[in-house]
Amino acid sequence: MPHVTAAILAGGVGARMGGPLPKQLLPLAGRPIIEHSIAAFQAAPEVDEIAVFMVPEHLPEVERIVKDSGAGKVSAVLPGGATRTQSSTAALRAVAGRGDGDLLLIHDAVRPLVAGATIGAVVEALLAGAGAVGVAVPSSDTVVRVAAGLGGTETVAEVPPRSELRRMQTPQGFRLGVLRRAYDLALADPALVATDDCGVVLRYLPGEPVRIVAGTESNIKVTHPGDVEVAEALLRRDADAGREG
């Protein structure tokens, strides 16, 4: 069986959230957001090992969280990079000793409500032969592409068919050989701009299918002020549903 490493990316400073602390350290139901994310992968039977990539100035807080929560699968708490893409490449460096057939899951630390079933579905798709797997949900809203209008305004440039659109979440999972080849090409491209790792595979290895598995609406990315309260409400709802089910 391939070895499965989960990389939890926590190298961001949370500019959109604001405030003195990176949002992954904010409390959610009494525990730091990142502790929920680590716990999800700790509990996932498919995952062998976890590595966390944290804003360098806050490494000690995460080391303490890992120790106090008893997350025994965490083998390393390392500095993240200056951009999400650089944190992903830090994750690739951390698994340099693993084989091309081993698996790497990359997860946003600020998606604390990821379901165990979602992690399982990503690994299952990889074990079934996929080289790259994304998690996505349909969009309820019409999504448009915009263009710059007059005087700093925006205008609608295109309305792609909604039935073909999905909202991407994490974890995103990869056979290591695939992600390594994609990033080797990406890092040699001075025009590299990426917001997720499946996008890097799609752009630089266009022949490599990126499979999609279904995500959940609860797997939100805590991004803006107010999102912690939304996550708290979703956590309560999921706990109530678990008690009733």
Ligand SMILES: Nc1ccn([C@@H]2O[C@H](COP(=O)(O)OP(=O)(O)OP(=O)(O)O)[C@@H](O)[C@H]2O)c(=O)n1
């Ligand atoms: N240099 C970075 C930037 C982001 N991330 C991580 O990638 C995930 C998704 O990023 P985002 O929500 O954009 O987090 P921030 O970069 O912290 O937020 P902002 O863009 O508002 O500053 C987060 O878990 C974040 O910590 C990372 O590991 N390294």
Ligand SMILES: C[C@](O)(CO)[C@H](O)COP(=O)(O)O
């Ligand atoms: C990877 C991601 O969560 C997929 O939706 C998203 O692209 C991260 O974007 P961010 O700007 O780093 O929050």
